[in-house]
Amino acid sequence: MRQDTRLSRLLHVLLHMAQTEAxxxxxxxxVMLGSNAVVVRRIMAGLRDGGYVDAERGHGGxxxxxxxxxxxxxLDVYRSLDEPDLFAFGFSKPSPACLVEQSVNATIKGAIxxxxxxxxxxFSTLRLSQIEADVRRRMDSVAR
Amino acid sequence: MRQDTRLSRLLHVLLHMAQTEAxxxxxxxxVMLGSNAVVVRRIMAGLRDGGYVDAERGHGGxxxxxxxxxxxxxLDVYRSLDEPDLFAFGFSKPSPACLVEQSVNATIKGAIxxxxxxxxxxFSTLRLSQIEADVRRRMDSVAR
DNA sequence: AATAATGTAATAGGTAAAGTTACACAAGCT
DNA sequence: AGCTTGTGTAACTTTACCTATTACATTATT
Numbered sequence: 001m002r003q004d005t006r007l008s009r010l011l012h013v014l015l016h017m018a019q020t021e022a023x024x025x026x027x028x029x030x031v032m033l034g035s036n037a038v039v040v041r042r043i044m045a046g047l048r049d050g051g052y053v054d055a056e057r058g059h060g061g062x063x064x065x066x067x068x069x070x071x072x073x074x075l076d077v078y079r080s081l082d083e084p085d086l087f088a089f090g091f092s093k094p095s096p097a098c099l100v101e102q103s104v105n106a107t108i109k110g111a112i113x114x115x116x117x118x119x120x121x122x123f124s125t126l127r128l129s130q131i132e133a134d135v136r137r138r139m140d141s142v143a144r
Numbered sequence: 145m146r147q148d149t150r151l152s153r154l155l156h157v158l159l160h161m162a163q164t165e166a167x168x169x170x171x172x173x174x175v176m177l178g179s180n181a182v183v184v185r186r187i188m189a190g191l192r193d194g195g196y197v198d199a200e201r202g203h204g205g206x207x208x209x210x211x212x213x214x215x216x217x218x219l220d221v222y223r224s225l226d227e228p229d230l231f232a233f234g235f236s237k238p239s240p241a242c243l244v245e246q247s248v249n250a251t252i253k254g255a256i257x258x259x260x261x262x263x264x265x266x267f268s269t270l271r272l273s274q275i276e277a278d279v280r281r282r283m284d285s286v287a288r
Numbered sequence: 289a290a291t292a293a294t295g296t297a298a299t300a301g302g303t304a305a306a307g308t309t310a311c312a313c314a315a316g317c318t
Numbered sequence: 319a320g321c322t323t324g325t326g327t328a329a330c331t332t333t334a335c336c337t338a339t340t341a342c343a344t345t346a347t348t
Binding site for chain 3: 041055059
C-alpha cells in the first residue's frame, strides 16, 4: 500500500513556519515539499480549523503558526488530519458469520488496538519543540 | 481496497484447514473467503514455500496444513507474506537534504520502529492454537 | 482596477492489493 | 489414451485512496 505522507509533511511545514516571522504562502510551502499549492492548502485546512495555524488572504498573506512549538504535539497534528488509519493491514469483513473468522478478527484487532494505543501515546509525548532541538543538534554537528 | 487483508485471510484459511483431514481446493477456500481461486493460490504460495502447507495437484488434490497449530505463529504467517508494510503512514522523501525534514523523518521513523517491534513481538507470541481455543470458547457460548 | 493570496470543487494520475482471464502442467479416473 | 480435476503463473482489469492539476470564486492589499 502506498503510504500517507501528510503527517510528516505537516510537521516539516510547521517547523519551518516556527523559524520565521513572515507568513509563508502555499506556493512557497509547495516548493519546499516538492508538491503543489492546492495540496498544501488541503492538508493545512485541518491545522487551521484546529487553531494551530492561521491563513491570511490577499497581498502579503499566507500561513503563520499561532502556537509555540512546545504547545503542539505530534498527536495534535495527527488529529488535525482526521486521524487516518495508522495500519496498512486489517480484516476483509467487519462482522463475519464464521466463528473462526470472528476469532481471527478479534486477534488482529487486539494487536492493532494495543499498538495504536502505544503509538498515540508516543505521539502525545512528542512536541514540536523536541524536534526543533534535534534540528539544532544536527546543525551543530554539520557546522563542526 | 484500503487495507491489506492477506494476513487475516491466511489465518482464517489455516484454521479451517487444521479442522479437516481432506485437502481443500483453492476454489473451496475462495468461496469461504468470498474471493477468487487465483487470489487464494497467490497468497498461499508463501505458506507453501515456508513449509506450513502443502499443495497437491490433480484429482483429489488441494491444500493441506503440514504443521500443528501450536507450531505456527502469526509472525510466521506474516513473514510468509514477505513482511509487507505494517503502517499506513511514512515520509515523502527517503533521504532529504533539509535538516528539518531529516529530524521529522527520524522522529516518525523512531515511532514506527518502536511500534513495529511491539507488534512483531506480539505476533511471535500468538500461535494458531490460541486462536483455535478462542474459537472453541465462542462455539460453547453459542451452544449454551 | 490590478494583483496576490486563500478556499474549494472537479478531474486526472499513480500505486498496490484484489479480482479476472488464459493457459501450461500434473495427477487421478474411466 | 483421453477426460476431468486440480495447482502454478503471467497478464490484464478493477478498486480505493493519496496526490497532483485545473479552474474559478473570494478576499485583501497596493
